[in-house]
Amino acid sequence: MPAPKCCFDHILPRDLLRPRTLMVGPGGRMRAINPKGKSWVNGSTLQVRFMGGTASQQAKAREQAAWWAKVCNLQFDFNNAPQADLRITFDDNDGAWSTVGTDAHSVPFNQATMNLGFLDGGTAAHEFGHAIGLAHEHSSPAGGILWNEAAVLKALAGPPNFWDAETTRHNVFFKYAADQINGTAFDAESIMLYAFPAEWTTNGVVTHANDVLSSMDKEFVAGAKMYPKSNPGLPGATALTVGAPRLQANIGQAGEEDLFRFHADTEGVYVIDTRGQTDVYLKLFGPNSATALIDEDDDSGYGLNPRISTPLLAGDYFVQVRHYDRTAGTGQYTIAVVKR
Known part of the structure; x- marks a missing residue:
């Protein structure tokens, strides 16, 4: 056989x-x-x-x-x-x-x-x-x-x-x-x-x-760890302003994914990173797309924080942040985006 x-x-x-x-x-x-x-x-x-x-x-x-x-x-x-x-x-x-x-x-x-x-x-x-x-x-x-x-x-x-x-x-x-x-x-x-x-x-x-x-x-x-239908379409993305003070954020529940959005006015190198004691994971999508993955990072920043530094075209970008431990991880962090 x-x-x-x-x-x-x-x-x-x-x-x-x-x-x-x-x-x-x-x-x-x-x-x-x-x-x-x-x-x-x-x-x-x-x-x-x-x-x-x-x-x-x-x-x-x-x-x-x-x-x-x-x-x-x-x-x-x-x-x-x-x-x-x-x-x-x-x-x-x-x-x-x-x-x-x-x-x-x-x-x-x-x-x-x-x-x-x-x-x-x-x-x-x-x-x-x-x-x-x-x-x-x-x-x-x-x-x-x-x-x-x-x-x-x-x-x-x-x-x-x-x-x-x-x-x-x-x-x-x-x-x-x-x-x-x-x-x-x-x-x-x-x-x-x-x-x-x-x-x-x-x-x-x-x-x-x-x-x-x-x-x-x-x-x-369809569960919380993948693609729940509780919010059809993309979830509301929190606005980030390039060069603004760091934004306070929180992974309040295990499996939660926070979504942010920022606009790059001009072409250049942008840095997106988190700070704090929470071990989070970072993904960057764009321009003008929530599926076109540009980069992702785990621990390139301070301590257990991710940091992405990459050249970007003008346009809108999405940043996804989740805890490294999607099963049980929660905690506070800050996030910011700056142009070099």
Whole structure:
């Protein structure tokens, strides 16, 4: 029997090379893995460009992307814009894969961020799950699967995947560090979980292919840690004035994301940073877009504070601030933007 078709997980080198500290969540397992720092701004509309594909292939992609848009506070605009957030190819020699969330903006605009080389079942929905920030369930550090590595390496070396050992280790055996993800109780029905036969494991775990979003998939992406629909559209952004005194702000609840907006009158180098004892994470989007990620930072400023210094064109910019620990972190901070 041939091996199941598997998705090629595009994980950035900076994430692959992080040391792994394992942690077991409630009940011993976690699911619907959302790697921290890869979610889009809640309420965003993601522009999508098809780089090939037949009319029926494109229609299938649009149909299954809508499954996510129906349940969470994100929309997809299939406008084929040259600088679209998501760019999709349909190369049947390159399998199925996608970058994870905002990692898409680490890919040059002339290259794909997703490939739909096959469209079996819910494959397109699975890849759009990656595109909005979800990772593979089996990549959880508490996933509960003990691999029979020799069997997996042999099976995936043959059809239909033809993976070498390094590719298989990257896509199957890789585990995120516990502090890199958000997750909840394990869900065997998640569309982000692939089918693995019993002979691939040493502890008898068997999974099956899921072709539709599970109830827990829907609940998770619509929850506070991802894209709640409580405020349709972009949340109100607090105004920042370039060169003004530092603004007091507060992460009042775990998972909260503060959104700020400022206007750059002229081209130049701008510095955005936070101060205080709270460990926060900073993202900068623009110009005139809440999805075009320019830069992000964790600890380049004072202490545990982020700092972004970058040349900007004239225009409007969005700044997103969240606690590094989205599960439990809260606290006060100040923020400011200055032009050098």
